[in-house]
Amino acid sequence: MKSIVFTGGGSAGHVTPNLALIARLKERGWTVDYIGSADGIEKSIIGETGIPFHAISSGKLRRYFDLKNFKDPFKVLKGVYDAYRIIRKLKPDAVFSKGGFVSVPVVVAAWMNRIPVLIHESDMTPGLANKLSIPFATKVCVTFPETIRHLAGGKAEWTGLPIRDEVLRGNALKGLAVCDFHRQKPILFVMGGSLGSRAINEALRGGLDRLLEKFQIAHICGKGNLDPAFDGKRGYRQFEYVTGGLPDLLAMADVVVSRSGSTSIFEFLSLRKPMLLVPLSRNASRGDQILNAESFRSQGYGEVLEEERMTAGTLAEAVFRLYDERDRYVERMKSHSNQDSIARIVGLIERSARR
Missing domain, CATH: 3.40.50.2000 (Glycogen Phosphorylase B;)
Structure with a gap:
């Protein structure tokens, strides 16, 4: 053996x-x-x-x-x-x-x-x-x-990149039940990597009321980043970290906001989820996420918002544009050789x- x-x-x-x-x-x-x-x-x-x-x-x-x-x-x-x-x-x-x-x-x-x-x-x-x-x-x-x-x-x-089979077998109905969401309103899934992103968290919560007019939002904010002020807010569900239930949350999502770590973005690509990528800046990294994000943007899989330009307003506007163009991004993803x-x-x- x-x-x-x-x-x-x-x-x-x-x-x-x-x-x-x-x-x-x-x-x-x-x-x-x-x-x-x-x-x-x-x-x-x-x-x-x-x-x-x-x-x-x-x-x-x-x-x-x-x-x-x-x-x-x-x-x-x-x-x-x-x-x-x-x-x-x-x-x-x-x-x-x-x-x-x-x-x-x-x-x-x-x-x-x-x-x-x-x-x-x-x-x-x-x-x-x-x-x-x-x-x-x-x-x-x-x-x-x-x-x-x-x-x-x-x-x-x-x-x-090897993609786990369970990521591709998520159950959208289970995700909806966990978040207490419904199918009458589109769903935005937001995550800042496995450790969370303070910049994404702050921009999202700063524009939350505006985004909730259009979306239901599942937000993985990272360990220690839960905000009790938003507990019970209708249409918004925050998690520190999700392991086994992550495929179900991804399955229910219509569009995604995320850092541009390679593993995450290739999982989104396999699931054909239009994505708004917010790469780590060169001040906080060696620039690998910037290269990843630009590669995906150039191939038509999603859009990029630089962290330096991200505010509550620019994030919301970018999400709205992404959703309006979602069919175009999904069509491009279908051409990806998986x-x-x-x-x-x-x-x-x-x-x-x-x-």
Whole structure:
């Protein structure tokens, strides 16, 4: 029986694509373990699946000055030691990394144990964690075909992004029941990534009364961002975070407002949900969400609103335009080639695994 170790964490986008692959590999008889950080979102997500989870030390590698930069490299080294011992004990046939800083020690430890490593890069250009990991990898799977030109060495292969089957099987009636919504008014779904977005939350709530004249609104606002002042407001339902019920909320939505993390926007694309994307600014990120959003805008899948231009008024106007043009966006999404990314990546894993 073949075995594999998965890693990836820090945000839901570094975890949920792994779940799609894990389900397919388990169907094919593979045993699965997961390595992540003790305090990362990956622990809670994987904990709900029953997959064995192994925690290691993890430090963030920053591009900017921070006093923690003097301490975190030692956490990374400790993480390599932790991961090395775990992998040496498990003896997997392959390691698959979805990125995030917790993945770097795992990838290095797998290479030290001579275990084949496959990496998946979600964004147009590799993030720092994957840049550090790629030299130790056997294969690098990429979401955007344009990414291949950023990677030397012939390791890159365009696979697309694995989408969980359950995301595509949402039940709109269940979503309506959870939110106490009805079908006589369109539904706007708003989320700011797995950690929430203060900027989106404030702009949405600032224009809430105006938006509620047209829409019912389901809003995932992030941990600690619930606002009791809006509890019980008719047509508006706020959540800190949603796991199992997310497909049902997406199924009922007519249009979406979101950050432009790769995992989320490809799920919206698969579900043909017209989207208004508000990418993280370059001041708060390396600019990957801006590239993702512009790619989707240029392909006609939705619109982009820069965070610097977002106010209660500009957000509301952009949502109204998106809804008015929704049929055009859905038609463009129908032309998207939804290749079976899961099958392609599983095939690579099986061909690369240690014999």
